[in-house]
């Protein structure tokens with residue numbers, strides 16, 4: 001008997017009395033039966049296939065704690081389960097194996113997603129980063145679990161340049177996005193009107209429905225007349241348009257049939273189709289010419305407000321992902337210690353502040369321990385040299 005095989009038997013014997021005699025007989029059962037059992041086990045695993053990764057990871061971590069308590073390693077346990085076969089596995093070993101398989105699948109799946117996401121520009125940028133972070137977290141968890149939570153594995157991962165590069169890549173994307181959001185937000189504030197802009201709904205009024213042209217134009221006393229015009233003359237609607245105060249020589253006159261007031265035609269068209277509350281009235285006497293057209297918030301304002309909301313959402317998502325990265329970085333590089341929390345984000349925040357300062361964007365992050373990230377975005381003015389002025 002080979003050394004490996006004999007050590008497996010030893011391992012199995014150590015499991016006594018958990019194993020039934022039939023479990024030991026499993027070692028010599030025909031292949032067909034093993035396959036049949038394997039199928040039954042696969043079915044059980046399939047039921048758990050869609051469990052969220054964090055539940056798998058939590059359960060697998062509990063398993064490793066139990067292994068450490070029993071002075072066993074993850075790999076030993078797998079070999080043992082394999083050697084015993086799948087018939088009559090003790091329940092704890094069955095659960096262990098199920099979690100192992102599920103975790104393995106989850107990691108393969110997340111790697112596939114992450115690889116696709118990294119290059120697929122059709123996917124939302126935050127979804128892309130999120131998938132990559134989830135994968136990093138899975139890799140971290142799987143390595144920690146496989147190596148039965150060994151410190152050596154933590155040190156190995158800490159020195160892994162590929163892991164570090166991926167962490168930096170994800171952070172860089174988020175820094176770019178947060179800066180882009182802040183920059184655009186600043187521009188939007190200047191574009192958004194202070195009062196809500198309105199626009200009319202439906203077709204424009206046809207001015208000819210409300211009166212008729214005066215042709216020829218009312219005679220306007222020319223030559224020096226202006227010099228002798230009284231204030232009352234200036235308000236004479238038959239001589240001057242009450243909207244623009246120009247004489248009708250400059251634009252055609254139009255007489256309203258309801259109140260007989262004369263108004264400059266082009267001015268009246270603009271007035272009737274304007275957004276003023278009383279645009280349905282004679283601009284001279286306020287007689288109601290028609291019902292007021294329905295108004296709504298202008299499409300330009302809606303577009304700007306929608307963009308503002310989108311920017312808010314983007315900002316929240318980017319910050320949430322940054323938080324996730326910081327947590328992971330602290331697990332890998334900071335031993336999950338309270339003191340090293342926020343260290344990873346700190347570098348990113350410095351970079352965002354630098355860009356805001358250099359480009360005149362008046363936003364910046366300041367330390368705030370009450371915030372989950374340890375930082376708070378504030379509206380600030382940058383003094384010379386990038387010093388914050390509250």
Ligand SMILES: [Zn+2]
Nearest residue numbers: 241244264267
């Ligand atoms: Zn006019």
Ligand SMILES: [Zn+2]
Nearest residue numbers: 259261282285
């Ligand atoms: Zn009138």
